[in-house]
Amino acid sequence: MTQQTQRLAEVRWDPRALDAKWQARWDRDGLYRWHADGRGEKWYELTMYPYPSGDLHIGHWYAYAPYDAHVRFQRMSGKNVLAPFGFDAFGLPAENAAIRRGIHPHTWTMGNIENMRRQIRSMGCAFTWDQEVVCCLPEFYRWNQWLFLQFFKHGLAYRTRAPAVWCPSCQTVLANEQVVAGRCERCETPITRREMDQWFLRTTRYAEQLLDFSGLVDWPEKILLMQRNWIGRSPGVEVAFDISHLGLEEKGLRVFTTRVDTLYGVTFMVLAPEHPLVPKLTSPERRAAVEAYVEEARRKSDIERLSTEREKTGEFLGTYCINPVNGERVQLFTADYAVAWYATGAVMGVPAHDQRDFDFAKQYGLPVRVVIAPPDWKGAPLAQAYVAEGVHVNSGQFDGMPNSRGVEAMADHLERTGKGKRVITYRMRDWLISRQRYWGTPIPIIYCEKCGTLPVPEGQLPVLLPEDVEFKPTGDSPLARHEGFMRTRCPQCGGEARRESNTIDTFVDSSWYFLRYLSPHDLQHPWDPELARKWLPVDQYTGGAEHAVMHLLYARFFIKALRDMGLVGFGEPFLRLYNQGVILGEDHEKMSKSRGNVVAPDDYVQQLGADVVRCYLMFLGPWDRGGPWSTAGINGAARWLNRVWELMARDPAEQGRDEANPEAERALRSAVHRTLKKVTGDVGAFQFNTAIAAMMELSNAMQDAWEERKAGVAVWREAQESFLLMLAPLAPHLAEELWEKTGRAYSVHQQPWPKWDESLVAAQTITLVVQVNGRVRDRLTVPAGITEAEAKEQAMASANAQKHIGSAQVRQVVYVPGRLVNVVVG
RNA sequence: GCCGGGGUGGCGAAAUGGCAGACGCGGAGGACUUAAAAUCCUCAGCCCGCAAGGGCGUGUGGGUUCAAAUCCCACCCUCGGCACCA
Numbered sequence: 001m002t003q004q005t006q007r008l009a010e011v012r013w014d015p016r017a018l019d020a021k022w023q024a025r026w027d028r029d030g031l032y033r034w035h036a037d038g039r040g041e042k043w044y045e046l047t048m049y050p051y052p053s054g055d056l057h058i059g060h061w062y063a064y065a066p067y068d069a070h071v072r073f074q075r076m077s078g079k080n081v082l083a084p085f086g087f088d089a090f091g092l093p094a095e096n097a098a099i100r101r102g103i104h105p106h107t108w109t110m111g112n113i114e115n116m117r118r119q120i121r122s123m124g125c126a127f128t129w130d131q132e133v134v135c136c137l138p139e140f141y142r143w144n145q146w147l148f149l150q151f152f153k154h155g156l157a158y159r160t161r162a163p164a165v166w167c168p169s170c171q172t173v174l175a176n177e178q179v180v181a182g183r184c185e186r187c188e189t190p191i192t193r194r195e196m197d198q199w200f201l202r203t204t205r206y207a208e209q210l211l212d213f214s215g216l217v218d219w220p221e222k223i224l225l226m227q228r229n230w231i232g233r234s235p236g237v238e239v240a241f242d243i244s245h246l247g248l249e250e251k252g253l254r255v256f257t258t259r260v261d262t263l264y265g266v267t268f269m270v271l272a273p274e275h276p277l278v279p280k281l282t283s284p285e286r287r288a289a290v291e292a293y294v295e296e297a298r299r300k301s302d303i304e305r306l307s308t309e310r311e312k313t314g315e316f317l318g319t320y321c322i323n324p325v326n327g328e329r330v331q332l333f334t335a336d337y338a339v340a341w342y343a344t345g346a347v348m349g350v351p352a353h354d355q356r357d358f359d360f361a362k363q364y365g366l367p368v369r370v371v372i373a374p375p376d377w378k379g380a381p382l383a384q385a386y387v388a389e390g391v392h393v394n395s396g397q398f399d400g401m402p403n404s405r406g407v408e409a410m411a412d413h414l415e416r417t418g419k420g421k422r423v424i425t426y427r428m429r430d431w432l433i434s435r436q437r438y439w440g441t442p443i444p445i446i447y448c449e450k451c452g453t454l455p456v457p458e459g460q461l462p463v464l465l466p467e468d469v470e471f472k473p474t475g476d477s478p479l480a481r482h483e484g485f486m487r488t489r490c491p492q493c494g495g496e497a498r499r500e501s502n503t504i505d506t507f508v509d510s511s512w513y514f515l516r517y518l519s520p521h522d523l524q525h526p527w528d529p530e531l532a533r534k535w536l537p538v539d540q541y542t543g544g545a546e547h548a549v550m551h552l553l554y555a556r557f558f559i560k561a562l563r564d565m566g567l568v569g570f571g572e573p574f575l576r577l578y579n580q581g582v583i584l585g586e587d588h589e590k591m592s593k594s595r596g597n598v599v600a601p602d603d604y605v606q607q608l609g610a611d612v613v614r615c616y617l618m619f620l621g622p623w624d625r626g627g628p629w630s631t632a633g634i635n636g637a638a639r640w641l642n643r644v645w646e647l648m649a650r651d652p653a654e655q656g657r658d659e660a661n662p663e664a665e666r667a668l669r670s671a672v673h674r675t676l677k678k679v680t681g682d683v684g685a686f687q688f689n690t691a692i693a694a695m696m697e698l699s700n701a702m703q704d705a706w707e708e709r710k711a712g713v714a715v716w717r718e719a720q721e722s723f724l725l726m727l728a729p730l731a732p733h734l735a736e737e738l739w740e741k742t743g744r745a746y747s748v749h750q751q752p753w754p755k756w757d758e759s760l761v762a763a764q765t766i767t768l769v770v771q772v773n774g775r776v777r778d779r780l781t782v783p784a785g786i787t788e789a790e791a792k793e794q795a796m797a798s799a800n801a802q803k804h805i806g807s808a809q810v811r812q813v814v815y816v817p818g819r820l821v822n823v824v825v826g
Numbered sequence: 827g828c829c830g831g832g833g834u835g836g837c838g839a840a841a842u843g844g845c846a847g848a849c850g851c852g853g854a855g856g857a858c859u860u861a862a863a864a865u866c867c868u869c870a871g872c873c874c875g876c877a878a879g880g881g882c883g884u885g886u887g888g889g890u891u892c893a894a895a896u897c898c899c900a901c902c903c904u905c906g907g908c909a910c911c912a
Contacts, residue, residue: 010864181909222830222907229829229908236912257912270912305910312910337910347912356910427911548907619850621838625831633838636850642865690840693849700849769845774893776845800879814892816844824892 008607008631009638012645013737015609022733023124031749034082034128036518036531043079044535045071046514046574048543048551049086049133053093054112056119058591058599058629062583065614066623066688067542068125072729073683075126076753082535083126084517086133087113090141090506092170092186095439098471105439106467109136119602124610124732126749131517135509136439140516142462143526144508145444147562149455152445156202156561157433159445159453163274163340164432165302166194171473172436173198175505176429177230177550182303185550190303199434199443199502203557207231207426210556215572220579220624223548230549232427234258237411238344239420241269241321241330248280253321253332256343256425259353260414261406264395265371266323267361268331268349270314273297274340281332283318290315290334297336305336312337312360324419325410326396335360343425351385358385371395372403431554433505438469438478440503448490448497457491463499477501510551511558514538514573532568541574544582552577578686581626583617588628599629611731612638618688618730641734644699648724648738650706652716660712668711669760671701672719676756679726688730695726725754769820770795772804788815795821 026032047067050060071083087109094105113134120127133140151157164173169189173196178185203210211231213224237260240252253269271278273294282290293315297305304310314335321330330348337356338347351361351368361368368382372390392398392406401409414420434443442463444456456463466485469478479485480501490497512526518535519528537559552574559573584590585597592598604613616637621627675698682691702719705711711719720742728735728748739748763784768791770778778798782791792813795801801823808825815821 007863225830226907232908232911234911255912259912310910335910337912339911342911344912347910350912354912356912359910425911427908545906619838627838630838630851632851636838636852639865640850689838690849693840696849767845771844771893774844774891779845812892814844816893819844820893822844822892 008604009635009642011608011612011638012642013609013734015612016606018737019122019124019605019610019733022736023121026126026747026749029747031747032083032126032128034084034131035080036082036535038080040078040080042082042535043074043540044082044514044538045074045540046084046517046538046542048541048547049088049510049513050116051091051093052087052089052109052112052116054115056116056601058583058601060120061123061601061613062617062626063543063580064120064123064125065617066580066686068123068127069614069618069683069688069729070540070542070686072126072732072749073753076725076728076749076751077684078752082131082517083128084131084133084514085120085125085127085129086131086513086517086520087116087135088506088510088513089113089134089136090440090503090509092172092437092439094136095437095471098439099473104467105471106136109439122602122605122610123614126732131520133513133516133520135506135513138462138464139521139523140509140513141441143516144441144504145456145461145463146458146526147512148441148504148508149444149458149461150565150567151201151561152455154561154565156205157199158202159197159199161195161197162200162432163193163195164198166192168192170437171475173432173434175432175507175550177431177507177553179302193298193302198432199445199500199504200430200432201508201557201561203431203554204426204428206557206560207233207428209560209571210428210553216577217575219574219577220545223545223552223577223579226548227553230428230553234425234427236260236423236425237414237420238423239263239324239348239414241323241348243281243319243321245322246281246319248277250277250280253277253281253346254344255346255348256423257348259350259407260410260420261392261398261403262350262353262371263323263325263348263410264392264398265350265352265369266328266330266348267351267367267369268333268357268364269321270333270335270338270347270349270357270360271317272338272340272345273334273336275334275338275345277346278317278334281317281319286316286318290317293334300336312356312363314360314364316364324414324417331366333360333364341429342427352382353385353387355385355387358382369394372406431505431507431557433508434500434502435505436475436477436501437503438465438471440506441508442479442485443500443502443504445500446488446490446497447500448493448495450495451490451492451497454491454497460491477503479503507550507554508558511555512562514555515568536568537570537572538574540576540578542578542580545579578624580623581621583626584628586629586631591629604634608634608638609733611734612641615641615692615731619692621689623686623688640696640699641731643703644723644727644731645734645738647699647703647706648720649741652713652720655706655709655711655716660715661710664705664708664710665712665715666760666764668701668705668715668719670763671698672722673756673760676722676726676754677758677761680753680756683729692730695723695730698723722754724748725751766818768795770798770801771820771822772801773824773826774822775804777801777804784818788817791815792821796823 071081075081089109094109097103097108098105165179167174167184167189169187179191183190236256236258238254238256240254243253244251314333317332319332321332323330349357351358352370353372371394373393374386374390390403392401392403398406411422444463446454446456466482469482471478486499488497488499515527518531522528555573560571562568563571587597589595616634675694678694679691724735724739736748765781766784768780768782769776778800780794792815805825810825812824
């Protein structure tokens with residue numbers, strides 16, 4: 001309920017007229033058009049394209065305004081910049097709108113794009129609009145299909161039946177990455193599982209390469225860590241437990257363990273309820289109980305199943321397997337604490353050395369056998385699993401060995417005897433890309449009864465989305481009910497065939513959209529190979545950290561795969577990454593409609609102009625941390641720009657004196673050059689808040705200098721000019737207007753970024769701090785070039801320092817050049 | 827539970843071994859005004875003091891150092907990620 005309690009300040013210019021004037025002019029003059037062969041080092045600076053939800057949120061402003069300032073700064077710094085923009089235009093909300101309100105997804109999406117394009121233009125961003133990409137247009141998605149076929153050809157796209165993650169609300173399967181804490185990432189509905197035929201991309205083949213971040217120039221450590229955790233590399237040993245006595249086709253039950261050293265401690269075996277061997281290994285007398293258990297597990301949501309608080313449950317299968325190291329019979333159980341999708345889906349139960357197994361063993365009265373002795377262990381039963389280091393006991397030939405060596409020794413032994421092998425297991429799964437929805441790229445596959453699964457011939461692309469479709473949510477793709485779409489001819493035998501009815505996950509679009517920006521309307525190639533050679537990879541990428549293991553991981557996978565297919569010449573899509581933080585509501589809470597704390601940027605832009613909103617967002621705190629919106633805060637930005645407006649428009653001749661005061665002039669120039677240095681470093685490093693603070697200090701200093709009337713016209717001009725150049729990336733409209741008003745040649749945005757003079761950066765006098773025993777007792781103004789001896793002498797002579805030194809013995813005098821003298825007494 | 831970021835005035839924050847609180851918001855007082863708004867000036871971490879000055883102060887407790895918001899150890903809170911991963 002944080003209604004706008006604060007009144008908005010008034011700005012001294014007409015914000016709507018000023019914004020419109022310059023936006024039209026820049027547009028007309030093609031100021032931000034991309035010249036692929038233009039002068040200057042190429043610089044591809046990309047911001048994550050938005051989903052066209054219909055309205056520009058303050059979060060979009062927070063993502064794009066600082067990004068734009070950085071882009072403009074790079075341009076002024078002499079780089080040849082590509083800064084494209086587009087729309088992630090396929091996806092569920094469009095289809096949901098169609099279901100709810102009967103608007104066609106295409107109509108809804110394109111209308112939203114038009115509106116958002118207008119809103120984004122109102123920010124005054126220097127995007128290269130000519131390169132715009134809209135994913136839902138056939139000119140884009142035909143290449144999605146083409147790329148899918150390349151993956152298919154290279155064995156990187158495949159179809160299989162698997163218990164896929166299902167969102168009952170979105171009525172589609174999801175990728176593992178789209179599940180957050182057992183819920184759909186998009187609508188927070190608890191997910192279930194469904195056995196379905198699905199298309200996958202073989203991301204796991206690249207697991208090892210995706211863990212190699214050496215090709216990146218500058219990514220946040222946090223994102224690397226999240227990707228590392230997601231991939232979840234785990235080296236261990238796969239061991240086969242003999243089941244040949246059961247007379248099945250399968251002779252062994254494979255388990256994966258990272259603790260092969262505990263192999264002698266196995267007292268039971270657990271199979272996930274969905275494990276394919278569960279039915280085969282169940283004895284007739286146990287069948288009813290086991291089937292009931294499996295059925296119950298199937299019904300439970302992942303949230304219920306994965307709760308670690310739950311008591312362990314399971315069912316005895318009535319059969320046994322044989323431990324390969326000691327020949328013991330081991331009881332087989334199914335229990336839902338084993339998950340089917342990880343490793344082999346079966347776990348060896350070592351209750352003495354794994355807490356989960358311990359809990360299960362307690363529950364079912366299974367034996368606990370210690371094989372790694374805790375220090376000073378006398379054979380007493382354990383109260384909980386012992387997971388630390390120790391020495392092997394009850395482990396045959398390995399007794400007496402420290403278990404750290406036992407891990408290697410047993411792995412060697414198993415490999416020698418052919419009963420096991422070292423393997424690396426990954427947590428990451430292959431990427432499930434088929435969706436049972438309409439508003440996406442149709443998967444270009446044809447099913448022929450005679451010829452099987454066939455790719456649509458490239459010459460027949462694109463497979464267009466039919467327009468006349470019924471959008472009822474049924475759990476299957478609306479395309480499946482469109483006979484005109486489904487019915488086709490087999491490209492091989494010419495007989496009747498059916499099309500694939502699923503569409504492609506929109507994260508495929510974003511895995512390569514940055515390549516399409518180079519030549520968005522090219523009908524011959526997905527991207528222009530010449531331009532790609534020159535312009536890729538992306539030099540700087542900015543966007544939210546929420547895409548750490550989805551978009552960013554998929555895109556890295558995609559590019560590595562394209563590289564291996566010979567389609568691109570680089571292996572990492574984004575060299576540098578910067579994640580902006582999240583803008584919160586005025587109440588410091590996450591913005592949401594239900595909290596009523598959502599800030600609508602349009603209102604502020606209308607009243608205060610784009611530049612005020614931009615500057616405030618950059619000033620409110622470090623960009624990567626985000627922070628709460630403040631109406632009072634934005635008034636501060638408006639007031640500052642008001643002062644700037646008035647100060648910069650002044651005619652230096654009005655106050656400039658004929659005989660200027662050299663010291664005052666030097667002080668003003670020094671302030672200007674110090675600010676140039678600071679702002680150059682800060683804006684380059686995305687530290688906009690401190691850059692603006694430094695500019696506020698400079699404008700304050702200039703105001704003081706004006707009142708003192710000691711600086712000459714030339715110095716004053718230099719100060720004004722430098723200020724406006726620094727202001728240009730931050731407040732582009734205002735800077736341009738003032739640049740014009742002060743008689744300078746259009747455009748401020750085409751000026752070179754100003755350089756500072758290092759000799760002017762250094763101050764002439766410094767404040768020397770005098771400490772006694774680390775406490776500040778005096779401050780002296782001394783020449784910057786003061787010698788150590790002089791500094792110490794003056795410090796000792798300070799009356800207040802003397803008072804604290806008194807008659808005590810001076811033990812040490814620490815001198816920090818240019819900063820302080822610390823007299824240590826006592 | 828594990829991993830990572832963060833904790834500094836009334837608020838957003840700055841300072842990454844050397845003057846804590848730059849810059850801004852909010853606040854108080856003053857100028858201008860018939861008045862208000864806007865604008866400008868002054869004050870402003872807390873405590874004692876008329877002042878000069880002094881004491882205390884960067885989540886908590888300890889440590890290293892001439893000197894710690896900053897480095898080290900332990901803990902608390904908070905935000906994010908992962909979580910029965912064998």
